[in-house]
Structures are given as structure tokens and as C-alpha cells.
């Protein structure tokens with residue numbers, strides 16, 4: 001395989017490390033994240049076109065703080081230090097870093113030298129996001145300051161002879177409006193990258209690589225209808241056609257019409273030349289879940305039953321050569337920086353499949369991609385937009401959006417309510433703004449009146465959150481009139497519901513799902 005140009009991010013524990021890599025990739029340059037503990041020999045072997053050192057929570061002058069050998073700056077490869085990375089570069093090369101009297105935090109105006117290659121096309125007075133206690137009080141030999149703020153004499157510095165750059169702020173966050181331009185200047189200008197990381201090229205190269213690897217082997221893919229497994233399946237299908245079998249388990253806990261939608265795309269009337277097996281296992285799951293109310297038990301039962309169903313199908317197919325997994329880059333990063341021996345996460349729609357299926361090797365065609373890149377590949381491959389931009393949906397499905405016991409009747413109620421909610425949110429044009437939204441069925445029944453009749457029915461809870469990383473979230477502000485419309489329609493159209501509630505809880509203390 002021809003070597004693609006790459007920039008590496010050395011992670012010093014900053015909270016934005018993945019964001020740095022994503023921004024670099026937005027400049028059409030492939031970028032990978034490695035721990036600061038990565039050996040210099042490994043870095044030399046990778047021969048990156050540039051190195052970016054991230055921020056981090058430590059003080060570089062403290063004993064035991066993350067560091068790197070001086071040799072990193074002597075490789076002749078351009079280096080850009082961000083925040084902690086900038087301070088560390090100075091500390092190692094002979095500059096001085098000290099604790100400032102006051103912390104500089106938040107949006108800050110800085111003045112930059114626009115002759116500096118890093119700031120080409122950037123306004124002289126620009127806004128950036130600062131978050132630091134320490135500051136560079138003396139520059140190492142060969143460096144000059146190319147940016148300052150009211151409180152920070154060295155907001156940016158350079159040593160052009162050695163292509164070493166440091167900036168005290170975070171160009172990767174949106175609070176630094178010209179940050180991506182600065183990263184672009186570094187990777188495309190200073191590092192001289194041509195910008196060959198494009199999703200159409202990715203598809204072409206992946207198809208070629210998959211064909212070479214698979215030969216005339218048999219490939220099996222567990223398809224959930226989620227973005228990752230759908231894109232992985234289509235990529236495989238494009239590469240090896242009917243050597244691929246996709247097994248889609250309908251556990252009866254999908255959103256309304258979802259099973260049919262997945263079948264319409266991948267089944268015999270769809271566009272792909274693959275073997276598609278839909279397993280209608282709804283009743284099996286309902287039987288197993290009967291009488292079970294404890295959330296963790298429900299999750300376990302759904303996960304285990306899923307594996308059992310999949311295993312039965314796999315046995316019918318017999319031994320396969322390759323099993324496809326929809327692992328994506330954040331999974332690789334989170335399961336141990338460095339990717340040397342990245343553990344395959346089992347949360348991917350299914351739990352621990354590889355132990356149960358007779359296969360020789362795993363193929364993970366999306367393991368280098370961020371989610372937004374997976375979506376681009378999906379569009380490139382002609383997948384319908386509603387599939388590509390589908391919001392996250394948990395593996396256990398509606399099983400964890402029905403509080404208490406799951407029954408077929410409750411599944412129907414939550415499916416219908418959720419369908420109305422999604423329809424109205426889309427009609428109001430809010431679907432792009434909200435990260436995740438759904439209806440859930442509380443296990444509460446209450447008294448109401450409809451017509452002249454007393455009712456004693458369920459309460460549906462509407463949830464909508466805004467989040468970047470799904471680790472924390474805020475409830476979304478949905479206009480009252482939209483909520484009102486949703487409430488009216490649910491009460492009128494969904495049998496068994498007489499009350500609609502809006503869940504205002506943020507995460508923490510709440511989680512996004514209700515169970």
C-alpha cells in the first residue's frame with residue numbers, strides 16, 4: 001500500500017485530544033493520536049509530516065509530569081505544541097515556564113504576528129480560548145514571540161529554523177474562531193502536506209484493500225441498521241459483493257418501521273448485491289423479558305439473547321473467513337491510546353460476538369474514521385440520508401426506554417409516541433440542532449378524563465438533549481408550541497396514553513436513557 005501522509009498528535013492528557021485530530025482531518029490530512037509514552041523509534045518509523053503536542057492537566061516543571069525526550073525536536077519534523085505542549089517544548093529546550101499570578105481562562109483577545117507562517121490569513125487581533133495557570137516567562141534560544149494577550153507575553157512562539165511552534169491557547173475548539181485556519185497553516189503550509197485524506201479516495205483504497213485481503217473468502221456481518229454497521233456492510237458489499245452475508249436481528253425493540261426500513265435498503269429489493277438475512281426474533285425477546293423489571297437484568301437478557309440468535313444464524317451459514325465489525329476510531333482511542341493492540345469494544349450493537357462465531361479474522365473497515373467521516377463515507381457510498389444521519393440508538397433499543405417490564409403492548413405505545421415526536425421535531429426543523437431525542441414510557445399510570453370517561457393510562461416522557469460527547473448533556477429547549485402539538489397528537493393518536501411529560505434533567509445527574 002502506498003504510504004499516505006500523516007500528522008500525529010501526541011496526547012499529554014488534554015481533554016480535547018480527539019478534537020485536535022478531527023480538525024487536522026478537516027484539513028484533508030490524515031491524523032492519528034498516540035500517547036506521549038510512544039517510543040521515539042516508533043515515531044521515526046511512522047515518519048509523520050508533522051507532530052502536534054496536546055494540552056494536559058499538569059505543570060511541566062513538576063517532577064513526574066508527562067514529558068518527552070529532546071530528540072523529538074531534533075528529528076527535522078515540524079512540531080506544534082498546544083498549551084501544555086507549548087510549555088513543555090520550552091521547558092525541554094531551555095526556556096522557562098512558571099506559575100502565573102492569575103489563571104487565564106475563557107475567550108481572550110490576542111494579537112498575533114501575521115508574518116508568522118502559522119497566522120497567515122489570520123486577523124492581527126483575534127479571539128482564542130485560553131485555559132492555563134502556567135505561562136512561558138522566558139523563551140528558549142532561537143525562539144521569538146509571535147503573539148501575546150493582555151496577561152500573557154507569549155501566547156505564541158516560533159523557531160522558524162527548526163520549524164518548531166508553540167501556542168498557549170486551544171485552536172481546536174470552536175471558541176477559537178480562526179483556530180482551524182491556524183491548524184491548516186501548520187499541516188498544509190509548514191508541514192507541506194498535500195491534503196490527500198478525502199473520503200472518495202478512502203472508499204476506493206478500502207475497497208481495493210478489502211478485496212486483496214478477502215480474496216474469495218466468506219464474510220459475515222452483524223447489521224443493526226445503525227450508521228457504523230450499515231456503512232461497514234455497504235463498503236464490504238462494494239468490495240466483495242455476494243461473498244458477504246449480513247444478519248439483521250429484529251429483536252422487536254426497534255423504533256417504528258425501522259426493521260422494514262433496514263430490510264428495504266439491504267434486502268433483495270435494495271441496491272446491494274449481498275445475502276441479507278432478517279431474523280424476526282421479536283417474540284423470543286418478549287418471552288425472555290416477561291416479568292423482568294430490573295434495568296441491568298433487562299440489558300443482560302437482551303444482549304445474551306442477541307448473541308444466541310446471531311450464533312444460531314452463524315451456525316446455519318457455517319464457518320466463515322471474516323467477521324466484520326463496525327469499530328470506529330474513537331473506540332480505538334478510548335480502548336488504549338496507541339492502537340498497538342487496541343481491544344475490540346464489545347458495545348457495538350452486540351456483546352462479544354467473536355467468542356461465539358466460527359471465523360478466522362476480523363475486518364474493521366472503519367477503524368481509522370471519526371463518526372463524521374463514517375457519515376461522509378456513507379453518503380459517498382449512496383446510503384440514504386435518513387440512515388446516515390440517524391441519531392444514536394442504544395443496542396438494547398426500546399427495552400431501556402420502557403421503564404419496568406417490557407411487553408409487546410408497551411413497545412407499540414412507545415414506538416407510536418416516539419414516531420409522532422420525531423415527526424414533529426423534524427417538521428419544526430429542530431432535528432439538526434438536537435443531539436438525541438426520543439419518547440420513553442414511564443411505568444406510571446394516572447387518572448385522566450377523555451370525553452366523559454375516566455381513564456387510567458400511561459404517562460409518556462419526552463426527552464431531548466444537546467451534547468457534544470454524550471458524557472454530559474443539557475436538556476434541549478423545545479418551543480412550547482411544538483411540545484404542545486406533540487402532546488396533543490400523542491394523547492389523541494396513541495391508545496393507552498393519557499399524560500405527556502417533558503424530561504428536563506441534564507446529565508449528570510440524569511443519564512440520557514431512562515434505564
Ligand code: XMP
Nearest residue numbers: 347349392393394395396470507511512513
Ligand atoms: P446514557 O444513558 O448512558 O447514554 O447517558 C449515553 C449514550 O449512549 C447510548 N447508550 C447505549 N448505546 N448500548 C449502546 O449501544 C447501550 O447499552 C447503551 N446505553 C446507552 C445512549 O443512547 C446515549 O447516546
